[in-house]
Amino acid sequence: xxxxxxxxxxxxxxxxxxxxxxxxxxxxxxxxxxxLFTVETDKAVTEIPAFRAGVLMLISAAxxxxxxxxxxVAYLADEAxxxxxxxxxxxxxxxxxxxxxxxASSSESLGPTVExxxxxxxTMTLIRRYEEHLYRLFLQGLVPGTxxxxxxxxxxxxxxxxxxxxxxxIYSTHRPVGHLIAKGASLDAITAEIWGKATxxxxxxxxxxxxxxxxxxxxxxxxxxxxxxxxxxxxALAFRMLGLDHVAVSFFGDGASNIGAFHEGLNLAAVKRxxxxxxxxxxxxxxxxxxxxxxxxxxxxxxxxAYGMPGVVVDGMDVEAVHAAAEEAVARARHGYGxxxxxxxxxxxxxxxxxxxxxxxHAEEHQAWLxxxxxxxxxxxxxxxxxxxxxxxxxxxxxxxxxxxxxxxFALASPDPEPLxxxxxxxxE
Amino acid sequence: xxxxxxxxxxxxxxxxxxxxxxxRIALKSDPRVFLIxxxxxxxxxxxxxxxxxxxxSDEFDPERVVDTPxxxxxxxxxxxxxxMVGMRPVAEMQYGDFVFCAMDQVVNQAAKMRYMSNGxxxxxxxxxxxxxxxxxxAQHGQSTEALFMHTPGLKVxxxxxxxxxxxxxxxxxxxxxxxxxxxxKLLYGGKGSRKESAPISFGVDVPEGDYTVPLxxxxxxxxxxxxxxxxxxxxxHRAHSAAERLATSGIDxxxxxxxxxxxLDMETVVVxxxxxxxLLVVEEDNLxxxxxxxxxxxVAESHHHLLKRPMRRVAxxxxxxxxxxxxxxxxxxxxxxxxxxxxxxLE
Numbered sequence: 001x002x003x004x005x006x007x008x009x010x011x012x013x014x015x016x017x018x019x020x021x022x023x024x025x026x027x028x029x030x031x032x033x034x035x036l037f038t039v040e041t042d043k044a045v046t047e048i049p050a051f052r053a054g055v056l057m058l059i060s061a062a063x064x065x066x067x068x069x070x071x072x073v074a075y076l077a078d079e080a081x082x083x084x085x086x087x088x089x090x091x092x093x094x095x096x097x098x099x100x101x102x103x104a105s106s107s108e109s110l111g112p113t114v115e116x117x118x119x120x121x122x123t124m125t126l127i128r129r130y131e132e133h134l135y136r137l138f139l140q141g142l143v144p145g146t147x148x149x150x151x152x153x154x155x156x157x158x159x160x161x162x163x164x165x166x167x168x169x170i171y172s173t174h175r176p177v178g179h180l181i182a183k184g185a186s187l188d189a190i191t192a193e194i195w196g197k198a199t200x201x202x203x204x205x206x207x208x209x210x211x212x213x214x215x216x217x218x219x220x221x222x223x224x225x226x227x228x229x230x231x232x233x234x235x236a237l238a239f240r241m242l243g244l245d246h247v248a249v250s251f252f253g254d255g256a257s258n259i260g261a262f263h264e265g266l267n268l269a270a271v272k273r274x275x276x277x278x279x280x281x282x283x284x285x286x287x288x289x290x291x292x293x294x295x296x297x298x299x300x301x302x303x304x305x306a307y308g309m310p311g312v313v314v315d316g317m318d319v320e321a322v323h324a325a326a327e328e329a330v331a332r333a334r335h336g337y338g339x340x341x342x343x344x345x346x347x348x349x350x351x352x353x354x355x356x357x358x359x360x361x362h363a364e365e366h367q368a369w370l371x372x373x374x375x376x377x378x379x380x381x382x383x384x385x386x387x388x389x390x391x392x393x394x395x396x397x398x399x400x401x402x403x404x405x406x407x408x409x410f411a412l413a414s415p416d417p418e419p420l421x422x423x424x425x426x427x428x429e
Numbered sequence: 430x431x432x433x434x435x436x437x438x439x440x441x442x443x444x445x446x447x448x449x450x451x452x453r454i455a456l457k458s459d460p461r462v463f464l465i466x467x468x469x470x471x472x473x474x475x476x477x478x479x480x481x482x483x484x485x486s487d488e489f490d491p492e493r494v495v496d497t498p499x500x501x502x503x504x505x506x507x508x509x510x511x512x513m514v515g516m517r518p519v520a521e522m523q524y525g526d527f528v529f530c531a532m533d534q535v536v537n538q539a540a541k542m543r544y545m546s547n548g549x550x551x552x553x554x555x556x557x558x559x560x561x562x563x564x565x566x567a568q569h570g571q572s573t574e575a576l577f578m579h580t581p582g583l584k585v586x587x588x589x590x591x592x593x594x595x596x597x598x599x600x601x602x603x604x605x606x607x608x609x610x611x612x613x614k615l616l617y618g619g620k621g622s623r624k625e626s627a628p629i630s631f632g633v634d635v636p637e638g639d640y641t642v643p644l645x646x647x648x649x650x651x652x653x654x655x656x657x658x659x660x661x662x663x664x665x666h667r668a669h670s671a672a673e674r675l676a677t678s679g680i681d682x683x684x685x686x687x688x689x690x691x692x693l694d695m696e697t698v699v700v701x702x703x704x705x706x707x708l709l710v711v712e713e714d715n716l717x718x719x720x721x722x723x724x725x726x727x728v729a730e731s732h733h734h735l736l737k738r739p740m741r742r743v744a745x746x747x748x749x750x751x752x753x754x755x756x757x758x759x760x761x762x763x764x765x766x767x768x769x770x771x772x773x774x775l776e
Binding site: 169171202203204205206210212214219220222224227229230231232233234235236237238239240241242248260261264265267268271272424425426427428 | 463492495497498500502503504505506507508509510511512513514515516518533534537538542543544545546547548549550551553581582584604605606
């Protein structure tokens with residue numbers, strides 16, 4: 001087992017804590033109560049002792065950096081785990097670039113932090129505008145085929161994808177638009193795909209549930225619940241075999257955590273230390289079935305313990321929290337420490353698919369989640385805490401709407417595929 | 430590689446050894462190739478259920494011969510995910526029957542990824558399935574080729590000789606499509622305490638070194654002029670024995686080895702049928718919707734004018750596979766049944 005070392009909230013104020021120094025190096029064995037590192041708050045300098053004996057692993061916050069209370073800065077591992085958990089002897093040719101989460105909290109980088117948050121606001125807004133625009137068109141009977149929408153879940157897609165490089169892969173689901181947009185997929189191509197056009201990202205063969213943009217690492221999204229979990233594990237393992245430091249992400253819902261592919265995929269990924277990140281978007285409902293009727297535990301992240309991998313619960317309505325968890329998981333994966341299960345508590349505002357009015361949900365529940373809306377929270381934070389101008393954010397929203405409408409116009413103006421295209425690309429000839 | 434296949438020296442091998450040889454060559458010649466399956470990557474282990482990978486886990490790194498938990502779905506899923514980013518995995522089901530645990534990955538994922546991506550990804554993987562009745566009962570002995578033949582996007586091949594097994598496995602590994610590769614357990618050849626095996630009448634002289642046998646063309650195992658007899662895997666050898674027996678009565682049977690089912694070599698079948706006018710299909714799988722049914726349908730649609738007699742099939746009955754020797758013998762087509770069906774076509 002690996003046990004996370006977190007930064008204690010020493011001042012009980014929630015204010016940042018600065019790491020002054022580490023008393024122990026990575027790979028060194030410590031006894032219980034031995035000093036691990038020294039921290040400084042605005043009130044005092046304190047030595048943090050080891051809460052148990054073990055081997056120090058994976059320091060993610062160097063001396064001099066500031067962290068929010070609760071941040072995991074390293075791990076204490078059992079001796080055997082530490083040995084088995086060392087990265088492969090032949091490290092990747094390419095040095096991974098990892099931004100430490102602590103950086104986001106340091107006052108020196110306040111500017112970049114705000115800009116990152118503005119970027120997150122912008123991408124979440126684009127997703128929301130896109131989904132809402134399509135929903136209105138659907139109500140008018142103007143959207144062909146099926147529709148599975150992700151309003152409310154934007155922070156998960158954006159928080160995770162912001163922690164990825166373009167050459168990292170994502171495997172999405174039947175509800176793919178948020179993930180695809182967050183990974184940088186072509187809005188025109190995915191829209192044309194939904195409209196079944198020749199210019200669609202997969203030429204009309206996929207439809208709304210099978211969106212892709214291989215140029216940005218968005219693999220074909222998968223409409224069999226849970227099926228992308230072992231596939232992502234396979235890509236991740238292949239990256240390691242190829243000596244690359246890329247990671248693979250599987251997105252899936254709470255419902256998928258009950259299918260066999262989840263168990264097989266997470267277990268195999270864990271025993272092989274695949275550089276994969278498993279992101280469970282727990283939106284409380286598997287189609288119409290509430291999680292309490294399908295799962296006898298509160299947190300799906302608890303299941304990670306059964307596979308010997310870290311399981312993290314994160315507020316899926318808080319893009320910064322998702323991002324921090326994803327960055328940590330990505331860092332672990334790139335360093336050869338294997339996969340992580342991240343459970344994001346979130347909510348989808350619309351029904352499971354088109355024509356589902358969501359009559360199985362209570363209005364109070366819906367309202368409570370709306371009040372935690374990830375986009376509005378980000379807006380408030382940007383304005384109230386960072387002094388962003390609301391006019392700037394309004395401009396972002398206006399441009400998002402224009403981009404959405406332009407994408408739909410592109411789709412509508414695009415030609416249909418040739419009928420006989422139905423017969424192509426079954427095999428590599 | 431194929432150009433000088435006839436110049437390669439040969440050595441008698443069983444099918445297990447031939448397949449092992451193919452995988453060794455593939456692992457050595459291409460760093461993208463890796464094997465994945467249950468009980469295949471244990472140092473000093475027994476090389477999968479049928480010794481096919483015996484010793485490879487000692488010769489190669491554990492990342493090349495990947496041992497897995499009992500997770501058929503994840504074995505295939507991992508192979509797909511790896512193949513899509515450029516690897517060439519060879520996945521093994523310990524028994525072909527276990528592939529049903531992985532059917533979503535095979536049918537919904539591997540077979541469809543190229544199509545669903547509109548040709549933007551390829552899934553160059555091999556899925557090896559040991560099949561065939563061998564007194565293990567209903568869940569360790571069925572033949573499953575027809576199910577995969579029904580699924581667009583999969584190549585389905587089923588060699589009957591060690592020579593083909595090696596060359597076709599190398600071809601399958603180098604193919605850019607997912608290939609379901611069926612191996613009949615009774616053709617693996619005896620190894621150690623394993624006594625079960627069927628006599629292989631031809632194709633045991635296996636070329637040393639690297640060569641491929643293309644996926645697609647059928648092979649005429651015995652030319653003949655009276656009856657066209659199609660068979661695959663173990664049934665090829667039984668059909669061949671029946672043909673040799675019938676030859677003593679002056680009946681001249683052409684035996685064609687349908688070693689590839691997708692693609693299906695109808696041309697070889699039709700050329701033979703033009704000569705004989707009589708068609709018999711022998712398969713170990715259940716009768717209904719088997720590959721023989723597809724062949725008969727295509728002949729009936731487009732080549733019925735060649736037929737002198739109604740076509741016949743000899744196949745397993747539409748029951749699960751029984752275990753006891755006497756029951757299994759009643760189930761699996763044997764030389765007597767095949768010979769009788771040929772005589773029936775000539776009456």
